[in-house]
Amino acid sequence: MLKMIVLFIFMIIEVAYGTRLTLDERRQKILAIVDEELSEVSRLAKTQDFKSPDTLFRIAELNLEKARLFREVENEQYLAIPPEERARLNKEEYFSKSRKFFESANDAAQVVVKKFPSYSGIGDVYYILAYNLKELGRNEEARKYFKMASGTSKDPKISLKSNLALADYYYNDKKYQEAIPLYEATINRADDKWWTKDAFNLAWSYYRVRNYQRAISLMKEVHQKSGGKYVDMRSQVERDIGIFYVDANLLDEAVLFYDKNGLNYTEQFVKISAVITSQGRFDQAEKLLEKVKSMEKDRNRRNEIMMAQLNLFDKYNKIPAHLIVCRELVDQHLNSPLEKNHLERLSFHVNKKAAELQKAAASDLYNSVPKTKAQKAKESIAYFELAAKLNPDEKADKVFYQAETSYVAGDFGLAIKLYIDAFDYAKIKGNKKIMSQSLEGMLSSLGQSSLSKNVADKYYIQVYSRFIEVDANSERASAIFIKLFNAQFDAKDIAGAEATMAKFSKNFPSDFKTQEGMLAKIMEHYRAKKDYLSVKKYVERINNGEFKISNKYAEALKSLMTKIQIEGVQQSLEKGDKATALRGYHQIYVSSESTPKAKMNAAYNLAALYFEMGDTVQSSQWATTALNEMDAADVAKFSDSFLSMAAGYFLRQGFDQSADLSDRMLSKLCRENSSNKPVAYKNAIFIALANADVNKALEVRSKSKSCGIPDQTIAEVSLEMTKELVKLKRWEKVQMILEELESNSRNYPNLIRPYEDLRKEFLAIGSDEEAKKISEKQNRFYREAKAQKLELPVDALDLIAHRMLKSVEDKRLRLDQLTLSFPEDLFNSTVKTKLQVLDQMASEVNEIQKIGSGKGIVDAYRHVIFAYESFAKSLRDFVPLGKSPEYVESFKKAMTEVHEPILQNARKQRSEIRKLILDNKILSVSNFDVLFSEAEVGKRYLTEKEAILMDRGGRR
C-alpha cells in the first residue's frame, strides 16, 4: 500500500513538476498526450489495484517517455550554460526532473518484474528497466536487464535493441570479440537509420581485432549508406577510415578513397596522425606524416603536415627532427612568407623549443653529462637563430638569448661572439637594454677562468670597444679603456689603440698618468719602428694640448725625442762607422727640429769624435758648445771625459783649448759635489800659468771660495801664481794672495819666501813699515812652523838664515871697528872684547847651523872664519907704538901665542865648513871664500853655456 501511495504521489508530483520546465510546442503536445494517457492509465491502475501488469507496464512506458522528453530539454538547457559556470553547478539538479520520471518508470517496471515474473511481456519490461538504468548511469544493472530482455522479449525489435545495447557495452569495454557478433547480428537484421552508426561501431570492432580488410570494407559501406534514411556517419568514416588504411598500410587506397570522395587526404591524415599520436603511436604517426608529406605537392597542405610533424616531434621530444622541420619551414618562410596560421604555429614551436632547451641547458640536471648539456645548448641556439629569422625585429633579443644559452652551457667563447652580435643588432635597433645586457655578458664571459687565452685575446678588442661605445665616462669605463688600449696594442692594432687613447683623453682629460702610459707605448712603438715622423706628430699634439701630461713625462718625452734624433747616429757609432756618425751629429746639431738635449748630445759626441781624430781645435769648439748647453749635473757626470779631453788637448799642444775647457768645466761644476772639480780647478790655473796667462789664472782663482775648492788646493795653486805675479811685479795681487793664505797656519812655511819678494818691494818703494810688518810675519811664520814641526822649504831656511847672518855681520863689523891700540890696558881690553864678540859670533853660527840652511851655514862660517883670520892677522901685525924694540919683540912673541890659536881655530872652521859643503854638496856662492885660500880666491869656472839638455837616453 505504501508503495502504491509512493507511486501515486510520484505521479502527482511529476505532473506539477512538469509545468515548471519550458517545453517547445512539439514536446508540449507530446507531453500533453502522454500526460493525458498517463493520467488515464494511472487512474485505471488504481482501479485495478495495481494488479494488471499491462497497465503497470504502460505506466512505466509513459513515464519513460516523459523522462526522455524532459531529459532532452534538460540537456539543452544544461548545455546552454557557459562551460565555466556549468562546471560550478550541480549537474544532478539540472537533471532531477527527468530522473524522477525515469525512476517512476523504473518503479513501475520493477513492480511488474516482482509481482508478475511470468508476465508475457516481461522481456519488454526488462528492456524498459535496462534502458532506464542505463539512462540513470547504472550500467551494470542495465547490462543485466538488456541481456534478460534479449533473451525473453518476444518483440524482435526489443531483442535487437537489447543486443545492440549489449554490443555497445562490449564495445565500450573494449571487448570487441564479444561486441562483433552482436553488432553483426544487429546490422544483418536491421535496416533502420541507426544501421550506419552500428555498422560504424562494428567496423571499429573489426579494426580493433586487426581485421583491417573487413573494417575498411564496412567503413566504406557505412560511408556509402550514410545520408538518406541512415544516420549520416560520413564525417566519422572519413575521419576514421584513414586510420584503418594507415594501419593496414594501404595509404594509396586511402588516397584513392579520399580523392574519390572529394576529400583532402592531407587533412585527414593529419588528423589521423594526431589521433594515433594521442594513442602514443609516435613512430607510426611519424611515418604517416612523412609519407603524406612526400606525396603532398600543395604548399599549404604540405606545411600543415609539417605542423603536424612539429606537434608530433614536440610531443615525444624528438628535437633533431623537430629542428629539421623548423629549419625547412623557416627557410621556406624566408623565401616566401608562410600563412599567418602556420607562421604563428611555427613561431610558437621555435620559441617554445628554444626556451625549453635553454632551460635544460641551464639546469643542474645535466651537469654530470656535459655533452648532453652542450647538445641542448647547441639546439637551443639553433632554435633562437630560427626565431631571429622568423622575427627579424627581435633578432637582437634572440641572439642575446643564444649568447645567454652559450654562457650557461659554459661555452664562453661562443657566448662572447653571440653577445657581440646581439650588441650590434641591438645597436642598429637602438635597443639599449639588450646592448647593456650584452655588454655585461661579454665582460662576464671574458672574465671566466675557463676561457682560453687565445680566445680571450681574440675578443678583448671587440668587447672593450663596444663597452666604451655605451659607457665612456664611468670609472669602470676608465679601466675598460686601458684594457682595450692594451689589447689593441698587443694585437698590433696601433690605429685602434691610438683611437682609444684619443677617446680616453677626451673623456678622462685629467688622468695624466693613464694618458702618459698610453702615449709612452704608442710613441715607443713608432720609435722602435723608426717612424720618427709619427713620433714627432705626437709631440706636436701634446704640445697643442691634445693630450695632458705631467711635467715629468714631458721631460721624458723630450728625452725620447732626443733618443730618436740620436739613435741612428748612435747605431753608426756602435758599428764603428764614425765618419757617418760624425756627419750625423753635425746634422742633428744644425737641425731646427732637434731638441736642445739632442743638440747638446750631438755637440758632446762631436767633441769626442774630433778628439779621436786628433782635431784639437774642432774638438775643443764642440766641447765648449756641449759644456755651454749641459747643466751642471751632466757636466759632473761626464767630467772624466772632459778632463781627458782637456788633458789630450794639452798633450797635443792645444794649450789654449785645454785651459779654456778646464775653466768652463770648473764654472759648470762650481756648485757640484764632484771629485773632478778640484782637478779642473788646478788644471785651469796651471795651464793658464803655463800659457803665461796670469790674468786667466787669477780669474779662475777668483772662483775658489764660491766653488768650494779645498784650501789645500787653493794654497797649492796660489803659491805657484805668486811666483808669476812676482815676476810681473803685480804686487797688490801678490799681497792679496799671500794674506789670504795666511788664514791657514799650515801655509806659513811656504809664505816666508814669497813674502820676501814683497818685503823687498816695500823697501824699494820706501814703505819701511810694511816691510817691517812682513819681516815680523816671516819670523813668526818661521817660529810657528818650527813649533808645529812643519817642513820648511830650503829657500825659506836660507832666508831666515841670512836674516840671522845680519847679526853675525854686525859683530864682524864691530870687530873690524875695534882697533887695537895702546896703552896696554886698552889693548888688552880690546882683545878681550873682540874675543867675546868672536865667541858670540861662534854661538850665533851654531844657531844658524841649526836652521838647516846650507847657504846660511856657509855664509856664517865665512864671516866667522874671516873674523878670526882678521883678528889673528891684526894681532900678528900689531906694533905697539912708542915702545922699545925689546918691548916690541917681547910683545910680538907673546902675541904669537895668542894669534896662532886664533888662526888655528879659523883653519879648523874652514875644515869644518869644507866638510859640510862636500858632504851636503852645498852650492853656495860663498863656497870659494871658505874652500880656497886667500891666494886662490877669485878663480872661477865660468862658461857661457848653461847646463846641457839631454835629448835621448843615449847609446849604452
Add this chain to the structure above:
Amino acid sequence: MKFLLILAFLVSCSSKNKAIKAPETVSNEAFKKEKPLTNAQVSDYYKESAKSINPALQDETLDRLSQSELANYSSSSDPLLDISLKCLRGDFKSAFSTAALYFNRYQKVAAYWNQVANCHLNSGAHRKALLFYNKALEVKPNYVPALNNIGVMYSRQGMDQKALIAFEKANKESRFSKTPRFNLARLYLVYGLVDLALPLFQGLLSESSGDVDLLNAVATAYVLKGEFEKAKSYYQNVPNTEWGRAEIGLNLALTLKKLGQEEEAQKVLKKIAAPQSIGLKRYYVFVKSQLGVSE
C-alpha cells in the same frame, strides 16, 4: 773616452744656431788610430854625429852643438830628430806642430815627451816644459833625460841646489849617461866643488878625449886646485882656435901666468874676445888684474 749615448735628462737652454757644416770628406780612416810605439821600439839615441869640437855627448844631445854644426843634420824619417832640430833652430811653432802630428804614434814614448818638453824649455815656457817632463816620466818612470832636464830647467831658473838633486838622481839612475854627469860636474865646478867635479869630467873626457869643453873643464878644475902644470897639459889639447873664448882663454892665461909664462899669458889674454855674460865680464877683469893688465 766615453761617448755620450743616451741622456736621461733635458737641457732646456737653447743652443746657438751655428753655421756648422759637416765634414763630408771625413772617412773612417781618419779615426783609425796608429798603433802607438813603445819605448823599446824607438832608438833612444842619436845615430848620426856631426863633426864637432864637443863630440862627447852627441848620442844623447844636440844641445851642445852650434847652429853650424846642427846644419849637418837634416830632417830625416825620425820625427823626434825633426822636432829637435826645429826647436834648436828656434822654429818652435813648427816643432810643436810636428809634435802634435806625431802624437798618436809617439804618445807612449818617453823620448817624444822629453823632446817636446825640451822645446818648451828652450822657448822659455818652463811650466809647460815641466809638465811634459813629468809626462815623459809617467810614460817611463825615472827616464834619465827627463830627470836631467828638470835639473837643467832648475838651473836655468837659478835654482842650482834643486838642479843638483835632479842631476844626481839622473846620474844615479844611469851611471853611464853622460849628460847628467856632465851637468853634475859642471855644477860642482861652478860652485868650487873641484874634488867632486874633476873625476866626473875626467871620466867623460876619457870617453871622448877631444871634447874641448871637457878639456877646458878639467883644466879649470886643476886651475882651481892650483895645479897649473896639469891644467896647462889639458889646455894644450884644446885647439888654440878656441883660446879666444873667454871661458877657456881666461883660465889658460891665468895658468900661464902662474907658471911664469907671462908673455904667453898675455898673448892668450889678447886673443880673448870680450865676454857677454856678466860673470865672465867680471872674471875677465879679475884675470887681467892678475896679469897686471890695466883696464
